[in-house]
Amino acid sequence: MSKRKSMGIQHSMCVQPVFLIGTYDEDGNVNFAPITWVSVTWDTDHFMLVISMFGSKKTKLNVIKTKQLSANLVSTNMLYLVDYFGSNSRNKGIKDKKSYDYSNGEVLHVPTLDLSKWVYECEVKKTVQTGDSHTFFCDIKNVQIDNYIDISDGIDLTLFDPVVYSGHYHSIGKHLGKIGDYIKAD
């Protein structure tokens, strides 16, 4: 018999990455906000990023208008930006109390955070609305990664030091191997 207990449906537990989503508004003002409802799917020949946002946050309004965004992977040294950008909305004023450097994308007109070690430049291909939330299916138009990280043999997440989120912030532990390593060990 399992040792679990039923908790109702008001909790969500999903081990999530943290991205800071970068957008420009219609006047060219830059904005960043943390979004953790981020996943990937596959089109016929390329990966797509799937990003979900609720309410009427400025980031969501910007994405609906411009159809473009950057998704900047958050490493542990970027948590001060997550807390700041996540507890202030651009709808209530410019977020300029923390300093940070950003550059325009290499391929799209999107703001990208210089601190991030993995950046997607994305264009929205399809939007699905469910109640108060919009989920954006985005074509990935470019990926930028840290100059000093080599991914030719696959992605070792420890090198990116990502923040893992499920209501609280965590860092990741050990690199445990690749697909197939555990079959060989049998």
Ligand SMILES: Cc1cc2nc3c(=O)[nH]c(=O)nc-3n(C[C@H](O)[C@H](O)[C@H](O)COP(=O)(O)O)c2cc1C
């Ligand atoms: C750790 C963290 C994760 C968040 N994840 C999401 C998310 O996945 N989707 C969402 O709609 N809002 C999310 N938020 C809330 C927005 O980041 C927050 O509302 C932000 O202030 C919006 O800023 P903006 O109005 O300038 O876009 C998250 C906030 C934090 C701190």
